[in-house]
Amino acid sequence: MSSPEEKTLILKSSDNEEFLVKESVAVQCITIKNLVEDGCDLDAIPLLNVDSKNLAWIIEFMEKYADSTSTDAEKKDFDTEFVKKPFNDVLGLILAANYLNFPALMDVMCDACANEMKLWSVEQVREKFHIQNDYTEEEEKAVRAENFWAFE
Amino acid sequence: MQETTRITCSQPTKHAMNVTNFLPFDHKYWKNSDNVCRSKLLIMSLKSSSNLSPPWQVLVLVANHLDPKTLAIASCVCKSWSISMSSDHLWQPICAAQYPSLCTLHAAASAAVSYLKLYTLGYMSEKRRVRKPLKPNLSLQDIFFAIDINNKSSCIATTIKPGCELEVDKNGVFRFDIDVKRDKSVAFDPTDNLRITWNVVMKGFESVFTMMECRGKGNFVLGLQGWFSKELPLPGCCLSGGASGLVADLRLGLRISGGKVVVEKMSVGVLSVVSWRYVWVDDVLRYLQHFLLP
Numbered sequence: 001m002s003s004p005e006e007k008t009l010i011l012k013s014s015d016n017e018e019f020l021v022k023e024s025v026a027v028q029c030i031t032i033k034n035l036v037e038d039g040c041d042l043d044a045i046p047l048l049n050v051d052s053k054n055l056a057w058i059i060e061f062m063e064k065y066a067d068s069t070s071t072d073a074e075k076k077d078f079d080t081e082f083v084k085k086p087f088n089d090v091l092g093l094i095l096a097a098n099y100l101n102f103p104a105l106m107d108v109m110c111d112a113c114a115n116e117m118k119l120w121s122v123e124q125v126r127e128k129f130h131i132q133n134d135y136t137e138e139e140e141k142a143v144r145a146e147n148f149w150a151f152e
Numbered sequence: 153m154q155e156t157t158r159i160t161c162s163q164p165t166k167h168a169m170n171v172t173n174f175l176p177f178d179h180k181y182w183k184n185s186d187n188v189c190r191s192k193l194l195i196m197s198l199k200s201s202s203n204l205s206p207p208w209q210v211l212v213l214v215a216n217h218l219d220p221k222t223l224a225i226a227s228c229v230c231k232s233w234s235i236s237m238s239s240d241h242l243w244q245p246i247c248a249a250q251y252p253s254l255c256t257l258h259a260a261a262s263a264a265v266s267y268l269k270l271y272t273l274g275y276m277s278e279k280r281r282v283r284k285p286l287k288p289n290l291s292l293q294d295i296f297f298a299i300d301i302n303n304k305s306s307c308i309a310t311t312i313k314p315g316c317e318l319e320v321d322k323n324g325v326f327r328f329d330i331d332v333k334r335d336k337s338v339a340f341d342p343t344d345n346l347r348i349t350w351n352v353v354m355k356g357f358e359s360v361f362t363m364m365e366c367r368g369k370g371n372f373v374l375g376l377q378g379w380f381s382k383e384l385p386l387p388g389c390c391l392s393g394g395a396s397g398l399v400a401d402l403r404l405g406l407r408i409s410g411g412k413v414v415v416e417k418m419s420v421g422v423l424s425v426v427s428w429r430y431v432w433v434d435d436v437l438r439y440l441q442h443f444l445l446p
Contacts, residue, residue, distance in 0.1 A: 149276065
């Protein structure tokens, strides 16, 4: 029986692509960790809510973070480059990180999303999230007046 | 869209948000956890917003990372966002971090005050503390100075100076040098008792404020200078009684003529006795507003 450090897992994305990942790296995702500890004996672990595009990115992130030789500064630089993705992809990664319960990735992606949102006006938020404005003119005026300090 | 997963888990994960992806809403797990109920409410309130948008779950996850201004802007996006972005569980940590003393007010009244409201109060309170005063409604062009100096027998110096002719001090303080015309000035004995009156008059003679009315010999210091001062009254709009901390200051520049002296120059100003400095022009104009404007 091979020692845990060497064990490799097969992760299968929702579009049936298979990825080989070392168990020690993959268990950064608590979901996967729980499965392994509970004795999941499937050949490949199916991740139904994660497509191959996101899974590839997540594995890239996991491998960087599992690497004990990378310094904090290197991780920061990696993060800065990693988050430079189209906004919808950032959101997709947040959902995937949540599904897999991967706190480190969640934090990095949520912070990136929050930083982008900081610069937006109300109209821009609506546009990026495709939200329909259901306020009447008076209602909108009232809610903006309530939050007047945010517009200063 | 919620898919039920085919991965079997012996125990649901502890991370409340994550559970939503595994368990259907009627699972008993939901009813057992307070934290989960709150996030469930958040989720339900967002479900009604657009279906074509990025999944609403994302917003719930990101909301915890947003700073107050962004959260407030997000509240204005649509009705369901307004409910979720003003939720107490988002604002409580923000309020506790920035205005911890206000958090005790949350349970003060019979109906709880939301943390968002408390945050807004804290923010406004900070801003108002450092608020700058408004520009004065009075300007030097609107007033003129009328200054008379009398001894027992006659008027020894008089001057009327429109505000527009006053030379503003280079430091911007309320202090002006006024030359007295020769024909308006009479020689007097420096030991005489003098009566000084300095009036500030609104153009058009609409109102007058007496800056100084005093008697005495003046403090003849530094050679040929006479110095007079009188405390200015409080406007009375905020504080009743007590000192204003302001003093009207008048100095005479004298020239010897025969055995007597003649006033050739006056310097007038307003001093703060708290800082021992002349007061800014705008501050004095705001002060005078109380007495000159209706």
